[in-house]
Amino acid sequence: MSHLTYTTYEGYGERAKKDLWYSQAVRVGDIIECSGQGGWDRETEKIDPNVVIQIEKAFDNVEAALKAAGSRGWEDVFFLRSHHLPLNNESLETMVRCLKKYCPNHQPTWTALGVPRLALDDMRVEVEVRAHVPKDREEK
DSSP: OOTTEEEEOOTHHHIIIIIIIOSSSSTTTTEEEEEOOOOOOOTTOOOSOOOHHHHHHHHHHHHHHHHTOOOOOOGGGEEEEESSOOOOHHHHHHHHHHHHHHTTOOOOOEEEOOOOOOOTTTTOEEEEEEEOTTTTOOOO
16 A cells, blocks of 8 residues: 555544554545544543534644645645534534635635534534645645
8 A cells, every 4th residue: 555645643643543543644646635533632632512612623633634644734625524513503603714714715615514423422523624735746
């Protein structure tokens, strides 16, 4: 699998790789695909019960996963899928606010789904992204 480059970030990402047996991102050619990112604190691994805080942290975790994989971050994202428990106006409004903050110059495609359960008991959101990073671009 030399054509696949798996990466993770420090803290929660390293523990997930060791204990849960998954990586935070994989690069396949010019595409980086991130594992679903929840609203956990990367250092303490705690999840705040407040959905707004979880969404903000999930966006920050996506940024960390993308940068660990060689991306500039959200500016490279073209696809976003979010899973919500529950899917409500507060969640959607927070997602839009974060999209405007992290993607001020473009609007990636986005699908939002309401789900009955997420991986960890306290999770209320999970965000997946795909990013395009040309191999010949000088990375930051």
